[in-house]
Amino acid sequence: MRNAPGTTSRKRVGIRDIAASAGVSTATVSMVLNDNPKISDATRDRVRAEIDRSGYQPNRIAQSLSGKYTRVIGILLPELRHTLADPYFGEVISGVCDRAAQLGHKVTLESARPDFIRERKHLELFERRFVDGVLCIGFDDRHNFLGDFSAAGHPMLVVNNRFDGLGEATGVVLCDYAAGAERALAYLDQLGHRRVGMVYGSRDVHTSRLLVDAFEKRHHAFDPSLLEEGRFAEDPGQAAAAALLDRHPDLTALFCGNDKMALGAVRELTDRGLRVPEDVSVIGFDDLPYARFMNPALSTVHLPFYEVGDLACERLVERIRGRKKPVDETLPTRLVIRESTGRATPRRR
Template sequence: MAAPSEPITRAKPAKRVSIREIARQAGVSTATVSMVLNDNPKITQATREKVRKVIDRAGYQPNRIAQSLSGKYTRVLGVLLPTLRHALADPYFGELISGICDRAARLGHKVTLESAKPDFIREKKHLELFDRRFVDGVLCIGFNDRHVFLKDFAKAGHPMVVVNNQFDSWGVDQVVCDYRSGTDQVMTYLQQLGHTKIGLIHGSPDVFTSRVIIDVFKHRTPELDDTFLEDGHFTEEHGIAATHALLERHPDLTAIFAGNDKMALGAMRALSLRGIKVPEQISVVGFDDIPYSKFVTPALTTVHLPFYEAGDLACERLIQRIRGKNDRINETLSTHLVLRESTGIVPRA
């Protein structure tokens, strides 16, 4: 005869800590706790820290849905990305998003990611983010001139900031790194080293920052025609193909300037496959200063772009816009050339 089974006992769920309990433990009113949770500037720093300590110790989790329904703000920001493969694994997107998320957390906001797929835009879900109060504002990364839906945010009066690109005629807010100054620094450096036969591997001309690089390059090398330019589509693979194409047309190149580090690394790979030494025979310069550019051999000379800081600043400016600041956001962050081992003086004939 089987032994009777023991009755199943279920653990009681932990009792949810209430805002009243937080107020009691902190020795303040529930209104004060609420103001701390909403970063009300009327609360002193000492009171804020005292209440925050109690909140952390008690593990209190505010009901964000209830807050968004009863209050003016959801305290949620959206990050809108194009439909690119492995976008979040790309150092470019990773640095920008890290800056956004860290600043948002410090300012008491959450971040949600959205992919702007064709049906997402066609069904106006980018505007629905605001209409259904999912977010207070959005930050847009990686879009180009073809993504005209970005104008919809400005037309509807929704807070939106473009991060590291420009759409001057669209009336949108933007925070961008100084690509013009960075390109000027590269060209000055290469020309000081004696390079005159320079090939440019640029990104898509649909992107404003790519057009800036092309414009400065052409201005600084009026003696070179368009056969010294090749589209590398921002990827290592196309950087390899672009390098082969440039060398087929101009085997006497002494330097290659790539519009991002991924294309520059592709260029270095193509030169290695051809048995061409860097920098003894051809110098290579990148643009971005992604983390692993310093670990390749030879280490890549490149322009440092403050992506993390751009994301951080864009997030801060967006929250200011959400809270009522009406000044146009049009910020440019400075860049600088980082000299490493992939460049040298022009080789003797």
């Protein structure tokens, strides 16, 4: 068939072309593509350079059937509405995808629906060689199926959370929630806030419990009525702030376990005619992209979600390739001071 006018034909590069250009056998090229440890670094670099130069695209389906690895990473997500539109998941998944591409891997997303787990399709991902490993993002203590991966010996990492009873074979990469909470609460204390309420996410999530623990330690004469669950979202966050203010109209600050709940809290304060931060200060936790565009701009704790996804992907690939060392890494957080926090006023103390 003739080429359309203005176009040129380009011969498809095959594995034999790569072998000839690199001065190696086709078997050697295949072993490089499958990360065979028997290949020397010099040979691997030479073949990889030729692959990059030529734009060669291997047949991943055939490769997965004949080789040791599929070079596909699975991301397992909970069944939530608008998961991929959520800035939290977006940041983490972006980090995973960018690192996976750099490492020559594809990414596939799966939703852990009840039927998906009931029919054990999460294990079929490995049994049918769809993936080499999985990253689990956004789950809580109720998701007992996570133990199935470690029990079967499948490579799995938990991203930005921690679960008891999964064994050392399960890797963890997360943000330093405890240190971030201590910093935020110490800052409110420095501003003179002695009556602080907390809107937390859920007792079923380890990282949320870390924030509650920090809050309880900071307030020595702890009153449980200063806590209210906000379920990580704006509307429940607003309802939680309303409940706290109804019980304690003398509160001078609200500490919120994520930025979405803080957004709901600011809305509740505004609806009540209270000024932020002149009447009540609000501090969040996440530093999502929209936090600095809020009115007032939100003081918060920056969590490196993108970097967590990036590192988790890298560590999972290392585990897939045989890394035995346990993965348990915590990335630092930092306090970001903006306009939603100020000194406690004498009138409200």
